[in-house]
Amino acid sequence: MKHYDAIIIGAGQAGVPLAKKLAEAGKKTAIVEQRMVGGTCINDGCTPTKTIIASAHAAHQAGMAGHLGVEIGSVKVDLKKIKKRKDEIVDSFRNGAQKGIFSTKGLDLIQGSATFSGPKELTIATSTGEQLVFSADWIFINTGAQPKIPELKGLNDINYLTSTSILDLTEIPEHLVVLGGNYIGLEFAQAFQRFGSKVTVLEKSSKIMGREDEDVSSEMTKILEDEGLEILTNTTIKEVKEELKVLQIQLSSSTKTKTVKASHLLIAIGRSPQTSSLNLDIPGVKTDEQGYILVNERLETNVKGVYALGDVNGGPAFTHIAYNDYTIVYRNLIEKGKHSTKDRQVPYCMFTDPQLGRIGLSEAAAKAKGLDFKVAKIPMSQVARGIETGQTLGFMKAIVDPKSKKILGASILAAEAGEIMAVLQMAMAGGITYDKIRYGVFAHPTFSESLNNLFMKLD
Numbered sequence: 210m211k212h213y214d215a216i217i218i219g220a221g222q223a224g225v226p227l228a229k230k231l232a233e234a235g236k237k238t239a240i241v242e243q244r245m246v247g248g249t250c251i252n253d254g255c256t257p258t259k260t261i262i263a264s265a266h267a268a269h270q271a272g273m274a275g276h277l278g279v280e281i282g283s284v285k286v287d288l289k290k291i292k293k294r295k296d297e298i299v300d301s302f303r304n305g306a307q308k309g310i311f312s313t314k315g316l317d318l319i320q321g322s323a324t325f326s327g328p329k330e331l332t333i334a335t336s337t338g339e340q341l342v343f344s345a346d347w348i349f350i351n352t353g354a355q356p357k358i359p360e361l362k363g364l365n366d367i368n369y370l371t372s373t374s375i376l377d378l379t380e381i382p383e384h385l386v387v388l389g390g391n392y393i394g395l396e397f398a399q400a401f402q403r404f405g406s407k408v409t410v411l412e413k414s415s416k417i418m419g420r421e422d423e424d425v426s427s428e429m430t431k432i433l434e435d436e437g438l439e440i441l442t443n444t445t446i447k448e449v450k451e452e453l454k455v456l457q458i459q460l461s462s463s464t465k466t467k468t469v470k471a472s473h474l475l476i477a478i479g480r481s482p483q484t485s486s487l488n489l490d491i492p493g494v495k496t497d498e499q500g501y502i503l504v505n506e507r508l509e510t511n512v513k514g515v516y517a518l519g520d521v522n523g524g525p526a527f528t529h530i531a532y533n534d535y536t537i538v539y540r541n542l543i544e545k546g547k548h549s550t551k552d553r554q555v556p557y558c559m560f561t562d563p564q565l566g567r568i569g570l571s572e573a574a575a576k577a578k579g580l581d582f583k584v585a586k587i588p589m590s591q592v593a594r595g596i597e598t599g600q601t602l603g604f605m606k607a608i609v610d611p612k613s614k615k616i617l618g619a620s621i622l623a624a625e626a627g628e629i630m631a632v633l634q635m636a637m638a639g640g641i642t643y644d645k646i647r648y649g650v651f652a653h654p655t656f657s658e659s660l661n662n663l664f665m666k667l668d
């Protein structure tokens with residue numbers, strides 16, 4: 210049996226950089242991947258969705274150009290070309306990650322599915338039918354998550370879409386029903402609406418973007434409805450069947466039951482950790498009731514020398530968090546640092562249009578904690594850059610501590626919200642108070658300049 214210093218299961222957003230750095234640090238390392246190098250983010254997550262969203266944005270901008278005095282005639286969307294562009298970008302990112310692995314000395318890529326066969330031993334079933342057995346001092350689990358599929362009457366008898374299979378469509382759906390009204394559901398819903406589909410979003414709770422403040426959710430609902438999306442909250446699916454190639458989706462809501470006819474159904478109700486085939490009971494690695502691996506603040510499991518990074522440990526499911534997990538583990542093990550997940554910033558950005566950029570506390574969270582706080586809020590219709598560029602939807606909102614003048618959190622629902630939020634994130638990290646930003650000098654006319662005006666609202 211071959212022995213490694215370190216084996217990483219899963220070539221995702223934490224696994225690939227960790228494997229390279231460990232090998233560069235002189236550790237004999239292997240990385241095992243059952244599907245494609247790059248994991249979800251590159252292959253069927255961030256990269257493909259953001260290229261598709263860019264195409265949808267172009268279609269929308271073209272349709273709106275008349276408002277800016279530019280007449281460009283009718284807009285035609287070619288989903289085959291959009292997919293081809295998306296595939297080329299995904300391939301180039303994946304190939305880049307793969308090349309990075311191959312060019313790293315002391316690092317082996319093993320294509321296959323890993324499962325524990327001993328406390329520090331893994332058996333890998335390769336695509337060629339071999340069973341390879343390896344042991345390692347350190348084992349890092351970076352196996353990510355997959356779309357959660359609900360138990361719905363009739364679902365298994367139809368060809369429903371997931372966030373992965375929808376990426377391969379080459380014809381625009383006539384009527385796309387989206388089950389789930391959060392990140393995945395809304396990003397796809399708006400993109401396909403802009404490609405020309407009729408889109409209906411079904412959300413079981415009382416609002417879309419359930420973790421956000423009420424005003425964020427209601428503003429986004431209005432924006433999407435104004436664009437033509439149908440959003441049904443307090444609604445889920447009771448039963449689905451296909452008749453003459455048409456989906457008959459029976460809805461169940463607190464108020465009424467009705468049937469919607471649709472051409473396609475996208476399931477976007479969350480993701481489940483990929484842990485069931487790992488045989489975690491063999492090393493005795495503990496999971497929660499949903500299968501997420503339990504880790505401490507240094508990302509070590511209850512078994513010494515076994516770590517879990519990225520989506521699989523149940524932390525915030527974002528690429529930048531998986532990547533940050535890698536930096537914590539690497540710096541602790543190799544540089545003897547004392548880094549932890551405690552108190553790290555968790556920014557995120559939903560790539561709808563306008564985007565939602567979030568950092569720190571929401572207003573509801575500040576209230577729930579019983580904090581003394583103030584809210585600064587400005588509509589984008591009062592932001593010069595927004596007016597000039599025709600991007601006036603949404604608002605900027607920040608939660609501040611009136612005593613220390615520190616920024617506690619922000620919800621930016623605006624064009625380029627991810628970038629605007631990052632300015633506030635840096636201020637929070639560096640302890641720059643809101644009065645400094647209120648009187649700070651920013652280049653005119655930028656979106657960030659309007660942070661002056663945002664905090665002026667507190668005067």
Ligand SMILES: Cc1cc2nc3c(=O)[nH]c(=O)nc-3n(C[C@H](O)[C@H](O)[C@H](O)COP(=O)(O)OP(=O)(O)OC[C@H]3O[C@@H](n4cnc5c(N)ncnc54)[C@H](O)[C@@H]3O)c2cc1C
Nearest residue numbers: 219221222243248249250254323352353519520526527528
């Ligand atoms: C549609 C969509 C859009 C997204 N958009 C964004 C976004 O815009 N921004 C953002 O920050 N996040 C986004 N995410 C989330 C982001 O993709 C994930 O948080 C991120 O990929 C998690 O990285 P990871 O390293 O934990 O796991 P993954 O990237 O999922 O990698 C896990 C890898 O492990 C492999 N694996 C699993 N089990 C085994 C096994 N037994 N043996 C060998 N290999 C195995 C898998 O094949 C996979 O390649 C999106 C997700 C989706 C689905």
Ligand SMILES: NC(=O)c1ccc[n+]([C@@H]2O[C@H](COP(=O)([O-])OP(=O)(O)OC[C@H]3O[C@@H](n4cnc5c(N)ncnc54)[C@H](O)[C@@H]3O)[C@@H](O)[C@H]2O)c1
Nearest residue numbers: 389390391392393394412413445477478479526558559560
């Ligand atoms: N821009 C980004 O950063 C980005 C984009 C896409 C995905 N992601 C990541 O992917 C993860 C998964 O995203 P997601 O949107 O699938 O999951 P989610 O858990 O964030 O949202 C799922 C939504 O579906 C609803 N829902 C659940 N069961 C339902 C049912 N039976 N009927 C109707 N509605 C139901 C939930 O109430 C919720 O609103 C997220 O946690 C996120 O971290 C991030």
